[in-house]
Amino acid sequence: MNKPFFIKSFSVCCPDVELLGNIQLQVSDIDKTLIPVDMRRRTSMATRMAITAAKNACEQAAVETHNLPSVFASLGGEIQVTDSLCRSLGDDATLSPTWFLNSVHNTTAGYWGILNHCQAATTALSAADDTFAMGLLEVCVQLQSQGGNCLLVCYDELWPQYLAPPLGSFAFACALVISLEATGALGSISMPQINVNSAVTFSKEQMILSQSAPAAAVMPLLLALQNKNPSWVPLNINSPIWSSELTIF
Amino acid sequence: MNNNQALISPVAVIAYSALSACGQGNKALYQALSENHSGLAPLELLNVPFKTYVGAITQPLQSLHPELIDCDTRNSRVALTALNDIDSGVRVAIEELKSKYGSQRIGVVIGTSTSGLYETEEAYSELLKTNKMRSDFHFVKQHAYQATARFLQVELGLCGVCYAVSTACSSGAKAIAAGQRLIASDVCDAVLVGGVDTLCRLTLRGFHSLDLVSENPCTPMDRNRQGLNIGEAAGLLVLEKCCSSNANNMKLLAVGESADAYHMSTPHPEGIGAISAMKNSLLMAGLSVDMLDYLNLHATATKINDRVESAAVYSIFADNVKCSGTKGLTGHTLGASGALETIITLLALQYQFIPGTHGLEELEVDCKCQVVKTPLHDQKLKIAMSNSFGFGGNNASVLVGL
Numbered sequence: 001m002n003k004p005f006f007i008k009s010f011s012v013c014c015p016d017v018e019l020l021g022n023i024q025l026q027v028s029d030i031d032k033t034l035i036p037v038d039m040r041r042r043t044s045m046a047t048r049m050a051i052t053a054a055k056n057a058c059e060q061a062a063v064e065t066h067n068l069p070s071v072f073a074s075l076g077g078e079i080q081v082t083d084s085l086c087r088s089l090g091d092d093a094t095l096s097p098t099w100f101l102n103s104v105h106n107t108t109a110g111y112w113g114i115l116n117h118c119q120a121a122t123t124a125l126s127a128a129d130d131t132f133a134m135g136l137l138e139v140c141v142q143l144q145s146q147g148g149n150c151l152l153v154c155y156d157e158l159w160p161q162y163l164a165p166p167l168g169s170f171a172f173a174c175a176l177v178i179s180l181e182a183t184g185a186l187g188s189i190s191m192p193q194i195n196v197n198s199a200v201t202f203s204k205e206q207m208i209l210s211q212s213a214p215a216a217a218v219m220p221l222l223l224a225l226q227n228k229n230p231s232w233v234p235l236n237i238n239s240p241i242w243s244s245e246l247t248i249f
Numbered sequence: 250m251n252n253n254q255a256l257i258s259p260v261a262v263i264a265y266s267a268l269s270a271c272g273q274g275n276k277a278l279y280q281a282l283s284e285n286h287s288g289l290a291p292l293e294l295l296n297v298p299f300k301t302y303v304g305a306i307t308q309p310l311q312s313l314h315p316e317l318i319d320c321d322t323r324n325s326r327v328a329l330t331a332l333n334d335i336d337s338g339v340r341v342a343i344e345e346l347k348s349k350y351g352s353q354r355i356g357v358v359i360g361t362s363t364s365g366l367y368e369t370e371e372a373y374s375e376l377l378k379t380n381k382m383r384s385d386f387h388f389v390k391q392h393a394y395q396a397t398a399r400f401l402q403v404e405l406g407l408c409g410v411c412y413a414v415s416t417a418c419s420s421g422a423k424a425i426a427a428g429q430r431l432i433a434s435d436v437c438d439a440v441l442v443g444g445v446d447t448l449c450r451l452t453l454r455g456f457h458s459l460d461l462v463s464e465n466p467c468t469p470m471d472r473n474r475q476g477l478n479i480g481e482a483a484g485l486l487v488l489e490k491c492c493s494s495n496a497n498n499m500k501l502l503a504v505g506e507s508a509d510a511y512h513m514s515t516p517h518p519e520g521i522g523a524i525s526a527m528k529n530s531l532l533m534a535g536l537s538v539d540m541l542d543y544l545n546l547h548a549t550a551t552k553i554n555d556r557v558e559s560a561a562v563y564s565i566f567a568d569n570v571k572c573s574g575t576k577g578l579t580g581h582t583l584g585a586s587g588a589l590e591t592i593i594t595l596l597a598l599q600y601q602f603i604p605g606t607h608g609l610e611e612l613e614v615d616c617k618c619q620v621v622k623t624p625l626h627d628q629k630l631k632i633a634m635s636n637s638f639g640f641g642g643n644n645a646s647v648l649v650g651l
Contacts, residue, residue: 075389075393075394076393077394077415082366082451085451085455086369086370086373086451087373087377089370089373089374089450089451089454090373090374090377092298094454094457094458095451095454095455095457095458096458097455097458097459097514100451100454100455100456100458100459101455101459101513101514101640102513103451103455104362104415104416104417104639104640104641105362105394105415105416105417106415106416106417106639106640106641106643107513107641109416109508109641109643110508110513110640110641110642110643111513113508113509113510113641113642114510114511114512114513114642116510117510118508118510119507119508119509119510119521119522119525120507120508121506121507121508121529122416122508122643123414123416123423123427123506123643124414124415124416125394125412125413125414125415125427126393126394126395126412126413126415127395127398127411127412127413128389128393128395128399130411130412131412134410134411134412137410137436138412138427140434141427141430141431141433141434141436142430144430144433144434145256145257145430145433145434146256162376162381162382163382163388163392164387164388164389167388167389191434191436193436194353194408194409240353240408
């Protein structure tokens, strides 16, 4: 039997709260003060949202960030920077070295490490519509082999709408601190698995938002946690559906 | 003897396949390594406003099945050609594992730094002229990081775990780490892991803007080195949980990972992250420093990487381990390099030789490590390591054993 994974905290950063409609989810706006001015100038919306959610989640869980392993999951990552670079390839002028550095998928992971003086392993992954499910899976698998706590941050910023509409029409970041230790946990989840047990499905609103931002696929899990509703929760919107069994404390 | 306990179970390497400037398949790669024959050549594939050498793949690439044409990119064609290389046997191995475990129990985790960016650049050049994105551009299936992993999953008829790791130049090594963990956690019985990256303008011009690209063939660890040459490659490995049928296969022992937490492009001056990745891999495998027989260096041939890496290596192993850097043969294949160079390290074990460091004439003044210039044959190697260090200070050291 797999061990349960304990959710110590969660936080959502959503700059346009009106898009959430009737979904009663506690969210915050980007908190620029969390990033020092020197670094902030170089960071994108994606990185600022991710860091806001991550900082808030870590604070709520009261975990040390300087030795906390982390998983950053995003479909497009630094897509606005990449878009600017692709546009500037049209002429022969030297590319901006800062833009180039900030176009890598692990940009947020890099800034997060620098900000927290954290030399623990950090990774950046991507899995289209399954990005949240695969990020959560990576965290659980890391915890199972290494123990301790792990930070999951799943995010996507606003994208140019000529790329893959409606993807990127909704900016959303969520962060969860997950642990093998139960102390102070809000609930626990089982190792994500492909199955047909998902009793809870996405509401129409959640589905539309998740089609625009894969990170929003966290909503059924967070709402079940918030409403203290133990259940199997789906982690992605397209078949095969990955799900976890949520237990509430 | 080793008395330490491993912190993660080893997994068996069932098959592997490389496609790079050193040719298609493991035999071609071994031949280039064994003869120290470089695949670097002046850049021809695309236009950039400066001169440089690159490690380009020159043989014909296989075409995608018409049903998967939406996934068609240079990256996916490179991946397909490596997958279908008959001598390497990666495809056959996956088919056998499918009947053994079922298609849901076999994962796909692929590292890449730029995925299908080559095609995106072409789409943008039209977008800038016409203000319209072309209709055959499929962002998620071509450009997005998981595009190649997803293509391989569909091509192989698999339906389990599938994602991309993209941590710049450590992507391929980190994908290997993820594969080992998925097996250790019993989420998968086998995982296709690796790295695939292809040449594109953005990467060439981006590295050039950082003043890191050499106009001439690169010379890793040489005191007069002038920067790196970008390369392209696919490195695919099939990992399976250890069982009686793979008892004699080479093993992936552990991958040590760390972050510098220092700077986005410059490694920590004392190599703290690099040291910690190498030490973590030994710790996780339960091995001591005296057990390493060969180290494939990251050795990009940039001034700072090679200086910091040699100091980091010396601080752990002194001059007791034979090291070499192989980017003078293949170029720096970025997100594929961790996988390609793990394959090179496996070839070193398989053929009991140590690759040379093509381009190295006079060793970096501060380097006190035992850097091998030309290939050494008839070695007795059991355990070997491959280093990968990426932008954002993201490090991984892959440890493999006979």
